[in-house]
Amino acid sequence: MSYSGPPYQSGPPPANDSNTLSIVGIVLGTIAFIFCPPGFGIAGIICGVVAKSKQERLAPTAIGVSIAGLVLGTVLGVLVFRGMYGG
Template identity: 40%
Template sequence: MTSSQDPYQGDDAPHARDEQWPQPPPYPPPPPPQKPQPSNQILSIIGFVCAAVAVLFIPILFGLAGIVLGIVGHTRGEPLGKWAAVAGGVGMVLGIVLGAIIVGSMSS
């Protein structure tokens, strides 16, 4: 006969539940955010190339492309991004002025 002071028997015992369902390990902390490498400035480089091409060919298209690529590169942390955007704008203006001078000299 069992008395009310006997320890738990069977599956209802507290120690049996602890052994059957162990606690999961704690989650590791998330890794710190990584900054882009300064050598990875692809968008800024392409923006500078577009700025140079804008001086001679289709200044509105290539100038705007240089501005947009420079801005996107700047928002992604590229140090030369803002300068690529400035160069795109300058290349666009120079290309438009150069084109107007060439067209004006041809019509005279």
């Protein structure tokens, strides 16, 4: 007599309950808006992408905020630099 268990069902892995990397990415993206956009912006994007690979719920928000912080922080820096040095 053979035992037949329930059929094996393959599906997507469950979403990660932790949002730690996503929150770190959001914070880094926010800091990038005011202070050192290339450094903090790129670090925030990396945290967001890693969080997305771990299927964290807030990962797309972290990526968006980091990209916005990088772009807007760079534009703000250029405008402030031009205003200070008249270039």
